[in-house]
Amino acid sequence: MGKEKKRTSNKEDPMKGFLLQDLVEVKFKKGSTLLQYKTDFHQESYASVDFLQKKFKRTMQEPEAIPVRGIPKQKKDAIIAVLGQLMSKNRLEFGNSIIENDSAQDLVDSQGTENID
Numbered sequence: 001m002g003k004e005k006k007r008t009s010n011k012e013d014p015m016k017g018f019l020l021q022d023l024v025e026v027k028f029k030k031g032s033t034l035l036q037y038k039t040d041f042h043q044e045s046y047a048s049v050d051f052l053q054k055k056f057k058r059t060m061q062e063p064e065a066i067p068v069r070g071i072p073k074q075k076k077d078a079i080i081a082v083l084g085q086l087m088s089k090n091r092l093e094f095g096n097s098i099i100e101n102d103s104a105q106d107l108v109d110s111q112g113t114e115n116i117d
Helices: 073-083 089-097
Strands: 025-026 033-040 047-050
Touching: 033 073
Parallel strands: none
Antiparallel strands: 025 033, 033 047
């Protein structure tokens, strides 16, 4: 037998009678623990509820920024010169937008084999 869900006896509890199936729109804001919601498409403003348990740790670490690697300008120009004639316009725009970084280590040598140290 599974555990029974805890039910609140507090009549003022905002979660009492709250059902996800009744929601038509929800909004979350970064740094906030509130769930803002509408239960009707014509509703003007959002209702809100703090849906996290009180014992939940509210501190979060920012994700570590990953540096953009890029490729050397000479290699990018060579690729676009060869494949640019074969690419569609939108693919060519993508190729031209690739970030250049002349100090980036080339992961593939001239023979096409991986060169990872």
